[in-house]
Amino acid sequence: MPRKKKSIEPNKINFRESFASLKFVPRFFREIRKVNPLLFYTNVICRIINAALPVLILYVGKLIIDEVLLQISTEEKELDRLWILVAAEFALAILSDLISRGINLSDALLGDQYSIDTSVRIIKKTSEINLDQLEDSEFYDKLERARQQTTGRVGLMSNILTQGEDIVVILSLLGGVVAFEPWLIVLLVVSIVPTLINEIKFSGTSYSLARSWTQERRELDYLRYAGASDVTAKEVKLFGLSDYLAKRFKGLSDKYYTQSKKLAKQRAGWGSFFNIIGTSAYYGAYVFIIFRTVAGALSIGDLTFLSGSFNRLRSKLQGFFTRFTAITESALYLQDYFEFLDLSFAEKNSEGNLPLPEKISSGFEFKNVGFKYPKSEKWVVRNINFELRAGEKLAFVGENGAGKTTLIKLLLRFYEPTEGEILLDGIPVKKYNQAAYQQYFGVIFQDFVKFELTLRENIAMGEIQEINDQQRLDSAAQKSLAQEVVAEMPLGYNQQLGKRFKNGKDLSGGQWQKIAIARAYMKDAEVLILDEPTSALDARAETEAFQRFIELTQGKTAVIISHRFSTVRIADRIMVLKDGAVLEIGTHSELMKNNKLYAELFNLQAAGYQ
Numbered sequence: 001m002p003r004k005k006k007s008i009e010p011n012k013i014n015f016r017e018s019f020a021s022l023k024f025v026p027r028f029f030r031e032i033r034k035v036n037p038l039l040f041y042t043n044v045i046c047r048i049i050n051a052a053l054p055v056l057i058l059y060v061g062k063l064i065i066d067e068v069l070l071q072i073s074t075e076e077k078e079l080d081r082l083w084i085l086v087a088a089e090f091a092l093a094i095l096s097d098l099i100s101r102g103i104n105l106s107d108a109l110l111g112d113q114y115s116i117d118t119s120v121r122i123i124k125k126t127s128e129i130n131l132d133q134l135e136d137s138e139f140y141d142k143l144e145r146a147r148q149q150t151t152g153r154v155g156l157m158s159n160i161l162t163q164g165e166d167i168v169v170i171l172s173l174l175g176g177v178v179a180f181e182p183w184l185i186v187l188l189v190v191s192i193v194p195t196l197i198n199e200i201k202f203s204g205t206s207y208s209l210a211r212s213w214t215q216e217r218r219e220l221d222y223l224r225y226a227g228a229s230d231v232t233a234k235e236v237k238l239f240g241l242s243d244y245l246a247k248r249f250k251g252l253s254d255k256y257y258t259q260s261k262k263l264a265k266q267r268a269g270w271g272s273f274f275n276i277i278g279t280s281a282y283y284g285a286y287v288f289i290i291f292r293t294v295a296g297a298l299s300i301g302d303l304t305f306l307s308g309s310f311n312r313l314r315s316k317l318q319g320f321f322t323r324f325t326a327i328t329e330s331a332l333y334l335q336d337y338f339e340f341l342d343l344s345f346a347e348k349n350s351e352g353n354l355p356l357p358e359k360i361s362s363g364f365e366f367k368n369v370g371f372k373y374p375k376s377e378k379w380v381v382r383n384i385n386f387e388l389r390a391g392e393k394l395a396f397v398g399e400n401g402a403g404k405t406t407l408i409k410l411l412l413r414f415y416e417p418t419e420g421e422i423l424l425d426g427i428p429v430k431k432y433n434q435a436a437y438q439q440y441f442g443v444i445f446q447d448f449v450k451f452e453l454t455l456r457e458n459i460a461m462g463e464i465q466e467i468n469d470q471q472r473l474d475s476a477a478q479k480s481l482a483q484e485v486v487a488e489m490p491l492g493y494n495q496q497l498g499k500r501f502k503n504g505k506d507l508s509g510g511q512w513q514k515i516a517i518a519r520a521y522m523k524d525a526e527v528l529i530l531d532e533p534t535s536a537l538d539a540r541a542e543t544e545a546f547q548r549f550i551e552l553t554q555g556k557t558a559v560i561i562s563h564r565f566s567t568v569r570i571a572d573r574i575m576v577l578k579d580g581a582v583l584e585i586g587t588h589s590e591l592m593k594n595n596k597l598y599a600e601l602f603n604l605q606a607a608g609y610q
């Protein structure tokens with residue numbers, strides 16, 4: 001696949017944008033607070049107390065030293081005040097330790113709860129999205145970036161809160177230092193500013209790089225999956241694809257590695273340079289304090305207080321700026337997460353809200369329906385006119401790619417027709433609420449999902465709120481012949497399916513299909529759609545399954561797609577599609593009389609079975 005050459009664009013996300021991303025922080029905090037208000041406020045209060053402690057401890061330390069020196073120089077020792085000060089410092093140290101642990105604990109708990117909340121919101125948001133968006137690669141990139149938020153944001157929260165706490169610590173230390181030697185602070189602050197600018201600049205750049213590589217990262221994930229998963233293992237082994245896939249993976253990752261290495265080196269180089277400036281400024285200040293103490297302008301207590309405050313200030317300021325970079329970087333990702341949550345779905349809002357008929361009276365009608373998939377110029381189906389009458393079993397036949405599944409997707413309103421319209425009992429389906437309309441249908445797609453959950457859940461997926469209705473489960477399993485599968489499983493309905501998890505049992509293609517059909521029976525839907533759900537069954541079993549289906553769903557409207565004509569003939573009517581158009585429609589005997597494509601294909605298959 002030809003790929004555009006990517007390069008690092010250092011100025012793509014600039015200083016201003018790094019700051020601008022911080023505007024999402026208040027919303028982020030509102031969300032965290034909502035997750036657990038009690039824990040959130042406990043955390044904030046602990047941090048406020050914690051912020052005041054360092055300067056207090058240092059100050060009490062200074063008082064202790066001054067008191068010790070005073071006691072050394074006096075004849076009559078009065079140690080009471082000294083012991084009170086020592087006890088006060090001890091109490092402060094214990095309090096500081098306890099509060100730090102409280103903060104760590106509430107950080108971890110809040111972080112976990114928020115990441116659960118984020119994952120749930122992403123899953124829910126994804127379900128609101130229209131099928132065309134789900135099939136869009138740009139949308140997938142957004143989803144991918146949003147998903148990254150679920151794990152990384154825990155750090156962002158504690159970083160921001162620690163930042164707030166450190167601002168208080170820094171201000172209080174600065175206050176203390178200002179009281180003794182004001183201009184020292186100027187020297188310290190000035191030496192730190194270049195580090196800040198440098199960090200912000202590189203943070204934007206590394207985000208730009210990561211963002212411009214979202215597609216490739218998805219490709220890497222896919223290649224990793226294709227090269228190392230139980231689903232692909234058979235073919236990978238048989239065709240000896242592992243070296244090829246590994247090489248493709250490595251080729252792509254190496255490109256990313258080269259670019260991020262260059263960036264990391266630049267960042268480390270400049271970072272070290274500015275750190276040296278910062279350290280020099282600190283030691284300059286230190287030498288100055290020593291001179292002032294030797295000259296007698298400062299006491300020994302002042303010296304310990306000032307050098308201690310400086311030491312703390314330096315590490316706090318360094319931490320502050322490094323953390324600031326981490327925060328702006330994470331906030332840029334936060335923007336992606338909120339953008340994803342804020343995606344709006346114009347079509348859904350414009351839909352009608354007409355109540356659905358309780359029972360279908362006349363049925364569905366496709367009137368001059370034509371459809372092109374989004375971003376495609378090709379008419380997949382066009383000039384489609386037919387009726388799906390209430391209570392009838394209509395079969396779709398046609399060669400691969402003729403448009404059968406596309407018609408189902410249109411009927412289900414996964415997409416809107418590009419031209420023409422679909423009516424239900426004479427009313428355009430657009431006028432009904434989409435979610436309620438879709439509840440009318442029980443559908444088994446040809447690529448139905450094999451959920452790696454329990455057998456019970458797999459069947460209940462047809463009507464998940466009825467998962468505890470054992471009778472309903474039994475009846476669905478019995479109708480679809482999935483009862484046989486249940487009987488074979490050591491844990492019956494509670495058997496874990498698939499190979500991904502412990503004690504999971506994998507099923508044969510036919511067994512999975514029986515379970516998928518049980519899902520359709522589980523839902524007492526008005527309209528049933530079976531899109532080649534029995535292709536893994538042998539010819540006789542498929543015909544039996546269909547015969548059974550038709551008997552069991554008397555009075556229900558159904559569409560059946562199958563390539564087996566022995567099955568199709570059981571349907572009330574058959575619609576033959578060719579190149580996106582209806583070629584013929586009628587009962588089996590009418591179409592045989594017609595002697596066109598249906599008769600030809602039927603005879604061809606019949607001859608094959610003789």
Ligand SMILES: Nc1ncnc2c1ncn2[C@@H]1O[C@H](COP(=O)(O)OP(=O)(O)OP(=O)(O)O)[C@@H](O)[C@H]1O
Nearest residue numbers: 135373376380398399400401402403404405406407
């Ligand atoms: N999401 C999509 N985006 C673009 N084109 C699509 C999409 N899905 C299907 N198509 C195209 O629409 C055409 C009809 O596909 P459809 O799946 O409806 O055929 P079908 O008759 O069900 O085929 P089969 O018997 O192989 O299942 C094909 O040319 C296919 O490439």
